[in-house]
Amino acid sequence: MTARLSDIADEAGVSVMTVSNVMNGKSARVSPATIERVLAIAARLGYVPNIPARSLAANSSHIVGALVPVGENNSLLVSPHTVAVVGGMETHLRHRGYHVLLRGIENEDQVAQTIRGWSLDGVVLVEFTDAQIDRLSIGSVPLVAIDSYSSNPRAIGVRSDDHRGGRLAGARLADAGHRHVLFAGPPYQGMGVVGQRWDGFRAACLDAGLDPRDIVTEEVLTTFEDGRRLGLRLRRDRPEVTAVFATADHLAVGIMAGIAEAGGSVPGDVSVIGFDDLDFAGYTTPGLTTIAQNMPAKVAEASRIILDEIEHGQGPRAPVSLDVRLVERGSVAPPARDVRQAQA
Amino acid sequence: MTARLSDIADEAGVSVMTVSNVMNGKSARVSPATIERVLAIAARLGYVPNIPARSLAANSSHIVGALVPVGENNSLLVSPHTVAVVGGMETHLRHRGYHVLLRGIENEDQVAQTIRGWSLDGVVLVEFTDAQIDRLSIGSVPLVAIDSYSSNPRAIGVRSDDHRGGRLAGARLADAGHRHVLFAGPPYQGMGVVGQRWDGFRAACLDAGLDPRDIVTEEVLTTFEDGRRLGLRLRRDRPEVTAVFATADHLAVGIMAGIAEAGGSVPGDVSVIGFDDLDFAGYTTPGLTTIAQNMPAKVAEASRIILDEIEHGQGPRAPVSLDVRLVERGSVAPPARDVRQAQA
DNA sequence: CCGGGAAGGTTTAGCGGTAAACTTCGCAAG
DNA sequence: CTTGCGAAGTTTACCGCTAAACCTTCCCGG
Numbered sequence: 176m177t178a179r180l181s182d183i184a185d186e187a188g189v190s191v192m193t194v195s196n197v198m199n200g201k202s203a204r205v206s207p208a209t210i211e212r213v214l215a216i217a218a219r220l221g222y223v224p225n226i227p228a229r230s231l232a233a234n235s236s237h238i239v240g241a242l243v244p245v246g247e248n249n250s251l252l253v254s255p256h257t258v259a260v261v262g263g264m265e266t267h268l269r270h271r272g273y274h275v276l277l278r279g280i281e282n283e284d285q286v287a288q289t290i291r292g293w294s295l296d297g298v299v300l301v302e303f304t305d306a307q308i309d310r311l312s313i314g315s316v317p318l319v320a321i322d323s324y325s326s327n328p329r330a331i332g333v334r335s336d337d338h339r340g341g342r343l344a345g346a347r348l349a350d351a352g353h354r355h356v357l358f359a360g361p362p363y364q365g366m367g368v369v370g371q372r373w374d375g376f377r378a379a380c381l382d383a384g385l386d387p388r389d390i391v392t393e394e395v396l397t398t399f400e401d402g403r404r405l406g407l408r409l410r411r412d413r414p415e416v417t418a419v420f421a422t423a424d425h426l427a428v429g430i431m432a433g434i435a436e437a438g439g440s441v442p443g444d445v446s447v448i449g450f451d452d453l454d455f456a457g458y459t460t461p462g463l464t465t466i467a468q469n470m471p472a473k474v475a476e477a478s479r480i481i482l483d484e485i486e487h488g489q490g491p492r493a494p495v496s497l498d499v500r501l502v503e504r505g506s507v508a509p510p511a512r513d514v515r516q517a518q519a
Numbered sequence: 520m521t522a523r524l525s526d527i528a529d530e531a532g533v534s535v536m537t538v539s540n541v542m543n544g545k546s547a548r549v550s551p552a553t554i555e556r557v558l559a560i561a562a563r564l565g566y567v568p569n570i571p572a573r574s575l576a577a578n579s580s581h582i583v584g585a586l587v588p589v590g591e592n593n594s595l596l597v598s599p600h601t602v603a604v605v606g607g608m609e610t611h612l613r614h615r616g617y618h619v620l621l622r623g624i625e626n627e628d629q630v631a632q633t634i635r636g637w638s639l640d641g642v643v644l645v646e647f648t649d650a651q652i653d654r655l656s657i658g659s660v661p662l663v664a665i666d667s668y669s670s671n672p673r674a675i676g677v678r679s680d681d682h683r684g685g686r687l688a689g690a691r692l693a694d695a696g697h698r699h700v701l702f703a704g705p706p707y708q709g710m711g712v713v714g715q716r717w718d719g720f721r722a723a724c725l726d727a728g729l730d731p732r733d734i735v736t737e738e739v740l741t742t743f744e745d746g747r748r749l750g751l752r753l754r755r756d757r758p759e760v761t762a763v764f765a766t767a768d769h770l771a772v773g774i775m776a777g778i779a780e781a782g783g784s785v786p787g788d789v790s791v792i793g794f795d796d797l798d799f800a801g802y803t804t805p806g807l808t809t810i811a812q813n814m815p816a817k818v819a820e821a822s823r824i825i826l827d828e829i830e831h832g833q834g835p836r837a838p839v840s841l842d843v844r845l846v847e848r849g850s851v852a853p854p855a856r857d858v859r860q861a862q863a
Numbered sequence: 864c865c866g867g868g869a870a871g872g873t874t875t876a877g878c879g880g881t882a883a884a885c886t887t888c889g890c891a892a893g
Numbered sequence: 894c895t896t897g898c899g900a901a902g903t904t905t906a907c908c909g910c911t912a913a914a915c916c917t918t919c920c921c922g923g
Contacts, residue, residue: 177635179879190903195881206901223636227580228879230571231908241621245610252596252606262596265621266589275621277585277609291521292567399802428802435804455799458743458772460779523909534873539911550871572909575878 178220186216198224226274230294238274239264239297239481240289244307245279255453256470257301260321263474264299264481271482273297283307290316297481300330305367317484319477322368323494331484332494333477337368340466340499341375344420344448347464347501349383352509353418353446356380358392359405359430360422372422372450389415397422399429406433409445417510418446424453427463431506442508452502462504472497522564530560542568570618574638582618583608583641583825584633588651589623599797600814601645604665607818608643608825615826617641627654634660641825644674649711661828663821666712667838675828676838677821681712684810684843685719688764688792691808691845693727696853697762697790700724702736703749703774704766716766716794733759741766743773750777753789761854762790768797771807775850786852796846806848816841 180198184191189209196204197213205213230236241261243251252258265275273296278289290298290313300308300320308325320330348356358376363369373392380390391413395401402421406429409416421427427449431441441447441461449456452467476495483489524542528535533553540548541557549557574580585605587595596602609619617640622633634642634657644652644664652669664674692700702720707713717736724734735757739745746765750773753760765771771793775785785791785805793800796811820839827833 181879191879192881192904193902195879196902199881204901209901221632223632225575225635225879226637227571227574228908229881231569231575231878231910232880232882234881234908236571249610250606251609252602258596258602261621262594265595265623266593269623277605277619277621279609279613288567292570294569294571399798425798428799432802432804454743455772455802458776458799459802460776460804525909535909536874536911537872540872543911548871553871569909572878573911575880575908576910576912578878578911 177225178217178222179225180222182220183213183216183222186220187213189213198222234294235296236274236294237272238276238293238295239268239299239485240276240278240293240295241265241299241301242278242280242286242289242303243301244303245281249279251277251279254302256322256451256468259470260299260301260474260477263471264478267475267478268482273482273485283310286311287313290314296485299477299481305365315488317481317488319481321473321477324366324368324371328491331480331492333473333480334368334494334496335468335473335499336496337371337499338375340450340468341372341377341420342379343375343466343499343501344372344450345376345379346383347448347507348418348420348446349380349385351418351446351507354385354510355389355413355415355417356385356391357409357413357416357419358390358422359395359402359419359426360392361397362394369422376420391416395426397426399425399432402426402429402431403433403436404429406430406435406439407437409434410437410439416445418448418507420448420450422450424449424451424456424463424465427465427506428455428459431459431463442506443511446507446510448507456502457504459506461506464504464507465502466499467502468499469497521569522561522566523569524566526564527557527560527566530564531557533557542566578638579640580618580638581616582620582637582639583612583643583829584620584622584637584639585609585643585645586622586624586630586633586647587645588647589625593623595621595623598646600666600795600812603814604643604645604818604821607815608822611819611822612826617826617829627651630655631657634658640829643821643825649709659832661825661832663825665817665821668710668712668715672835675824675836677817677824678712678838678840679812679817679843680840681715681843682719684794684812685716685721685764686723687719687810687843687845688716688794689720689723690727691792691851692762692764692790693724693729695762695790695851698729698854699733699757699759699761700729700735701753701757701760701763702734702766703739703746703763703770704736705741706738713766720764735760739770741770743769743776746770746773746775747777747780748773750774750779750783751781753778754781754783760789762792762851764792764794766794768793768795768800768807768809771809771850772799772803775803775805775807786850787855790851790854792851800846801848803850805850808848808851809846810843811846812843813841 180191180194184194197210297317305325308320308323308327308330318330320332322334323332360369427447431447449463449465452465456463456465524535524538528538538557541554642662649669652664652667652671652674662674664676666678667676704713771791775791793807793809796809800807800809
């Protein structure tokens, strides 16, 4: 039913190897005339290479694994980022003849198991924590870790310049005149993405002359609901705060909603700045001012590195940090009360 | 380096086939003692089955393809739906020992090619149009088509009850007293998802006594931007319209933004109702009243069908329609002017 | 005390491809 | 003339696993 190399070989009157060589572009060993004849027959028969067979024989699959840890809820692709990365990688890789295996990881051992079991040619790790990546011991498969600041030399980090993002946010708020600011983000250990953003944010605020005691933090999950709850109690719990930097747009939008629900106004009473520039950041009123990541570049870079490593593996590489930029929309304004107090 | 069946066989002093049988749970042919011994050695050696080899030998891969057409922009996973489906399927399938190949389809022939080339055990089609599915000729691989109303008997449709969704929307607006309504959605050929929604919407409006000439339509893409543009010109172009049913939340939210930008109020001047209940539907002001799809059920159902068909294939099946419900948030209210006019 | 079956394996023969080593032939150089 | 060598193939062996057919024992009923 399905045409095999041997079917083509029979029709063309050549050996299977010759056909194989033609199919793989190893034209050095085959005459132009034969190449043409073989290709014509292959096209007529609708030949499609059998991927498992090729993987087995060549011990290389042309498959790149997109590995994503599954959380409590056991579900994948929850974050818009992960989605952009996985979808974008598929596009880039497909154009170069590679395939994407999407795999949820329940347990770190599964990373190595999946690589071996599938003879993966490369791996992209998405949403893994630095600690998880540190613990990984992978053989010699090229491995790119998105948003990683891990020091595992086998995992090439590709991420946005989170430190600079934090700085941009801090500078924007401080320049607007805010003197009591809140950093809202998930708990983090060590540095990681959130740590970098915090670090940059804090540095920019200090540079602008804020008192360290006036840069406060709240640990919340990066969800709309957690943000909303924080927004609701913000005026009561932290009346002095006039601006919030949230490490994710979901969170920022939730905070805006909570503030509004509690009778406050954004940016009248409290300014809010987010991170990511997800699509809905433009859908709110006011629009969310946020730090935009260059996702297409991140994906392109990750793909480029993976393919490069697969095709001419050059071992250890420096991580890549992509540029970020401030997108002004309307959720940041000078502080109302503080300015008056300062003027008084 | 990597343990193979033969390594285990050597250590255990049995044949490779015995080990294979143990690994595949064909315990009928092996004594309990041997099973235990083999499993112990396999665990100690960290045995991981080689998927390509198994696929090749068994001519069945334990892989389900998630096939998604790539659009103009060549990118995948753009819609939140597709993401939910792909991510959710992975979770369900993984728990049953299957894997997911994510593949962008540029050309319909690639569907059959991918199935053959990978010896896929099953296929899920996401975002294919009915016309595309009609044209497909696939062998005997179980195939589920998400959101399809295609009549191709080989593609089992799994979708929401779009007709009922349209009805719910129409009834809600009519019950609120609206007499001039607008249906905004992408152009559609034949029935399909949009056609079903339109049909249900129209039927509900007519049932409520609206004049057919007062049920108007606008063809727009399902994007925030297109919605916004429609919202901006709505008052000018269609002053009589007091309520809009948009076939997608992105569109609905855009329409709300456009109306607000043009100085109108939602739901004061115009009511808006969406479809999908995406996360951001709760993030806007007012919150978007919308028809919610039961995505977890859709995904679960699709997975169940695929696995069922793979494991005890029973041929043609009826398509599945999942229930929808109206989620009330605040973007629908009685019409201000019309009510006054009616009372005058 | 022989035929027959179940239990518990083993053997054989690939699946469709590829790497690497080997053949053949024609031709230019020594 | 040989020899040497590149072009154009071919042959061989194997990748890791499985389906299906084939062996042994041992036990049991007739």
